[in-house]
Amino acid sequence: MSALPGSPEGVATTGLVDTPVDSSPETLAELPPLTEQTRLEAREIIARYPVARSALLPMLHLVQSVQGYVSPEGVALCAEELGLTKAEVGAVATFYTMYKRRPTGRHLVSVCTNTLCSVLGGQRIMDALSSDLGVHHDETTADGSITLEHAECLAACDYAPVVTVDYEFYDQQDVESARALVAALRRGEKPAPTRGAPLTDFKGISRQLAGFSQHGDDAAARAAVDAPAALGPTLAGLRLAEERGESAPAMRRPAAPAPDAEEPAATVAPSGRTGESPGKEAADARVAAADTPAEKAGAAGSHPDAPEPARRRLPDGREGTDTPAGQEPGTSGQGPAAGSPSPNPPLGKA
Incomplete structure (x- = not known):
């Protein structure tokens, strides 16, 4: 856990990394300041997201690209711009190992x-x-x-x-x-x-991870993308396959589904040719399209022609289900005897 100094929230510990945040006066005095330009770039990051707090991760990379780690000042800037507490920002900054808690080397x-x-x-x-x-x-x-x-x-x-x-x-x-x-x-x-x-x-790659180019101009950025690379082990299988004329078999394309095959039966339009009401015809279609006994029973139970469930009369004259008294779900047969007072009478009544 890592404490965040400089705020009331900082007395608590947050995150999963036990490296303390470096907030010594000597370190803070040597840090480059987070300028108004940094704040404007943070707002540019926020504008990329439909929900502002989603910008927190690249914003942490941004402040790290300036100061070399996520300093208390960087935590405060992110919190202010996103409307979060410093503890919320710190909880994220101390969770991921890519965010450093002390100044990083070159x-x-x-x-x-x-x-x-x-x-x-x-x-x-x-x-x-x-x-x-x-x-x-x-x-x-x-x-x-x-x-x-x-x-x-x-x-x-x-x-x-x-x-x-x-x-x-x-x-x-x-x-x-x-x-x-x-x-x-x-x-x-x-x-x-x-x-x-x-x-x-390290500061340059942190800026790249924040979503900004770390290169001086477009030509340098293109050269970085097009830099040569040795991909021997990864491409060995492809080279051997090419030399041997080998290739994977073509993938079979699935047959086109029949009309309405992917639609729930309830959406099948009534034909109007059965002499039944549209509701009953659709219910018949749901029963016919059911694939399993459980689905068929459910469709039949919701059919307009389904019989009403049997009911019973309770001792107080009300009607209820066929479930025996005291065995309703959640009672396990331990409900109060008929006529006994409720152990929890309604509020406001004796």
Whole structure:
């Protein structure tokens, strides 16, 4: 759980992550401010959604793209613009691990340590990088260049072990290649990802996730989309099928349904040729179209010609159903005897 400082709601804990929100005066003093431009962009995000609070997730990415994490100021801005409490915003920000609770380094390095990646060396990579950088999970190097984290799954088992930098993929890594990658990042270099867009930085990808381009112009954005990628393992099956002339059999198209086949029987229009009223003819059609005994019984019970259910007369002269007294649903035979006073008389009566 993570407390949100700076508000009455913040005394409670919210969310599922136990990393405390960094609200130290030293950290807050060094943060870039959330400007009026940030607020205008937040309103632009809100305008994309029919319900304003649906904009919260990209808005959290937006404030993170400016300040490097979801700060108390960022929580307050989202709350003000969406008409939510800070606790409501904080509950979301502390639920998802993509929203950071302390300033993030220039690059976020995520090492998959889930089953397949771990078996193939993911945990060894994590241990080596942790030792080299002098940090553990969700910690940032002293020079502010790298935040290291382990990831439960990066959805790339066919490329295991996988490392991502700012959510861009570096596939089939080992200890030495991961060390070389991180060393290059710390020197200010940006090695090309195995696949996907060219590397920028954590704030840049946060802006992209907020729905804005992180690139300077349209040409740079197009180049990022068209960047070359090595998709060997994923496309291996397609290449082999092409070489062997193999293809999947064509899918059978379902036969066109007969008229009214997909319509409830109640919507079938009466023909007017049976001599019955439209209501009775439709009821006959519902009975005839019933597929199961239960459906047929239900249709027959609602038919206009269905007999009235048998009734019985209660001791007080009222009519009731055939259910024996004291065995109505919910009483289990434990109802009060006839003529006994009610244990809960109506309000206002003795």
